[in-house]
Amino acid sequence: RSGGEPVHVGGAPAPADVDGLSAAPLLAGSADSARHGHLYWFRDELGVTSRADAQDKKRATWLAEAVRRENWKAVRFAPERDHNLPDEKWQVELYDLASDPGEASDVVDKHPATATELVALMRSSWKDTYPRTPFGTRLTLPRLAVPGQAFTVTATLDNGSARPWTAAALGLRAPAGWTVTAASPTTAEQLAVGARLTASWQVAPPADAAPATSWELTAEGTALTPAGPVRYPATGTVPTPPPAPTRNSYLSDLTWISATNGWGPVERDTSNGRSAAGDGPLISFGGTTYPKGLGVHAPSDIAYHLGGAAVRFTSLVGIDDFSAKQSTLGATRAKVYGDDRLLLTTPTLTAATGPVQVDLDVRGVRVLRLVVEDANNRTSFDHTSWALARVTVS
Template identity: 45%
Template sequence: MTKHITSRRQFLVGAGTAATVAAAGAWPTAARAASEGRPPNIVFVLADDLGFGELGAYGQQKILTPHIDSLAAEGVRFTDCYAGGPVCAPSRCSLLTGLHIGHGTVRENPDGDLARASLKPEDVTFGEVLRAVGYRTACIGKWGFGFEEPNQPSHPNERGFDEFFGYITHTHAHDYYPTYLFNDGDRVLYPENEGANVTYAPDLFMARALEFIERNRDQPFLLFFNPTLPHSPHDVPSDAPYGDMPWTAGNKRHAAQITLLDTYVGRLVERLRELGLDDNTIVMLAGDNGPHEEGGNKYDPDFFDANGPLRGYKRNLYEGGIRVPMIAWSPRLLRRSAGTVCDQPWAFWDVFPTLADFAGAPVPGHLDGRSARALLVGGRRENVGPLYFYRRDKSQTSHANATDGGRMRNTCEAARYGDWKAVRFAPGRDRYVDDAQWDVELYNLATDVGETTNLAARHPEVAAALVGFMRDAWVEAPYERPTWSPEGLAIDVPPFLVAGGSGQVVTELSNHHDDAFVHARLSLEAPTGWTVTPISPLAFSTVPPGRSVRSVWKVVPPPDSEPGVDLHALVARATYQYLGRPNSTALADLVTVAPPAPGADGYLSDLAWISASNGWGPVERDMSNGEQGAGDGAQISIRGTTYAKGLGVHGESVVLYYLGGMCDRFTADVGLDDWSALRSNAGSVAFYVFADDREVFSSGVLTKKNGPVRVNLPLTGVQVLKLVVTNAAGTAFDHASWADAYIYVRK
């Protein structure tokens, strides 16, 4: 029996299933690829901070990119392709998972918080679905998510890539001469780089990529190649061929980075041709956001007109920050005339279903993306919905800040629908403020690609429609969706179960094959002491191709389950016969157990919560959040008033309590804790209370000069109380307290 185990989502594939998975024609959408031989190889090159105007094919006049330009001349050049976001981590998350930033797991750069930049077990990537249909998969170069630990959900080997070589963390990828890299879960040392620049990581990535292609020439493969170029710093072995140019050192080295990237692309294509693989390989290249302006040495993106005709840079939501070069090349498979230019909008979250479409792989139903295969092969997509973008970043760079009118640290959203593009800025970092407080701009990209003329006042109905879309596109994390495996099994668990109470779990088996499943049966396993009762049929005589069957279960954890400590595994299983052979598959999901509803009045700090997340260290009980992150906080104090009870937090913070409809009222004093107020004048926070996801309280921005603000809210019938604190200024001085937080139980 073959096992694929990925922490929260684990699925066991019987030998019979493994055999059919390995045959590409087993999947309905693979029939097209199978009719032409094996499914196409896919090479996806993701450049880092490559501006829209930094390739010759997109109008660049100073930087040489002959190999990439040749791909554009022979393939498809897209003029309206969008990154997943204006900075690296959320953009790459969108690319991998097929979700736009309003649904994605990673929505901001980590800024030192690796947990915030970690993929979750429920995040399905295009690597996973291609591996499920027999592809050998590799990620080489920058991964950029999570912790430097193997066997955890955010590691590339756990997210669908058979092979990994490169940087795990976002920040480590900024070091072009690292002292270590990772080969799968093993650390590979480069001691020669201690205090010196000897071994250049992108050269290692190039060699490994070429070796991967040659080693897998006889089977379908996916190569996700991320050489980090041309991200800052401007470290490159040589500034050739620009050494004699009368430019600044920074400009020479930046140009050399891009030309080196071009050289790497040329070597990849050359190897494909040498091996006779070019006719059955799709090569795609894109940038992950707009051009950067970091790196020093008097580097200036405007010297190269790095954003072309577009307004904005990395971190902006104007076109220059999110519209990126995208080129697709395959001499035989794309069937477009050479040098085709496609101007239909699409975005990074469309890449996942597009690659799956070419590979003949199934995709989960919750994706925001839609296959853009038609755009690559000569057609058009119909009924394309709006595109959504979001930015909340603590960094501040001069060009981008000037483009935003000094609002670079403000929360910002954007949407494009057809030729209309809306951008809106919150008054600060707080995205919960009312729509009326946002500054909305509207542009017609058909006549104003540089976004110079704000038409919001002339077309208020268009602006209002796009604002409504932006509001609805954002779903507070975590974005709940069923846990899904490419083998066709899914399990949908509630956000939590209550100790001693019942909840419903749904399991579903989908048939992605060309022939029917027969004698299918679903089952569900729970931890010892739990009660599992089916409340719908479990056995199904047949599951036709393209159809699904589901079972619903009543699940009751024992009353003495310890809440909020461990996640508990529920395992869905399915058995069936396919083409006369028995098959089985299993899939696990983890569920949180919430405590029973409170039975008496009391302080929240004395109650168990469902979950608690914090911007720095843990949420503290009856003390402020301290400097070391855990257990070192002072007594809660707001503008000199001290409190014996309460919750000490650090924005961004979210704490959930289960009330079960048993409470009448919630009271607290809230404000910036004196721990921050005494150390800086820059700290500011905002408090929110949500009752069953409905906002019922907003404090406004609180600083050392105002507060505490009294909270006194009715809670009749409320099931879940959510307490949120946001960082309103983008500084580290956002220690805040829910002082004397108290609930009153219904009498």
């Protein structure tokens, strides 16, 4: 149960498909039958504590699901991160909560038929997707805002409630000095159940807007509902890019647009190291060190502004010795995007495969993205380095 009561009691304009059952009918003295006679849980967790891992017998990072029906609870764990594994590969446990509320004694061997029934309930409860009715305001911004150049911003206001709205409107607020011009109607007299108001604007930052800066824009949807007025803001940020390179440059010497990393910060000219900035050794593969490059840990995504000025991107990418010396379990996959077009996907990178040479034509590319993904559903020993990552301008 999560949030159904305000919808029923107060007539709140909440999504019609709000999760869970409401206790309001029971408080009002009316019957409210449950949708089904069991509870289902699913867990897909990568970051866990040692205490949780001990409680789950070193399976805290395994896929897990559970179901409770009356006083019976079944739990099962998948050794691979694949929900479609055959039943026989899962480890199943069964608990009688009437006599064992602390789930201390697994009784699956004593009650195999009950375990089979509850596993069938798990299978029937799982859905690949749980679609939600769009509700409130959503804002769509471009990847970059180039000073002096107009771009399009789009916002939507969705009536995902169970009642119609009136006097619907969308507005957009931009930083001081930016111009905002509506490019479509921004109001609607009526917004029926399930209907959407979409509006767009032409937005331009001033020509002297500071480079390499993130700017905040806010779209706000308003409407009148049977319960009163509502206001739904949606805020997003768009960066002005750093200057494009004017000469051949190592990426570690350039300012990136954005950078995300799976363990600590992205490092310049060193391996990812540990979680603090600057704590990694020199980038190295197979004992050979490299003075320039980028050190990351999956998942990682770094974006650079090339502005169409570069012609080639070269690098050597692979599992760094920092991880390779500790374990052979690290496995990642590197990808390079040019303006969201996939330019390269490497084979799986491991300590055994060694690094892969990258040499790509990037003529006309405005935004270059270097992405590293986990390749074996583990989170450890995935330190990956882009050695000698470099763009050639001429």
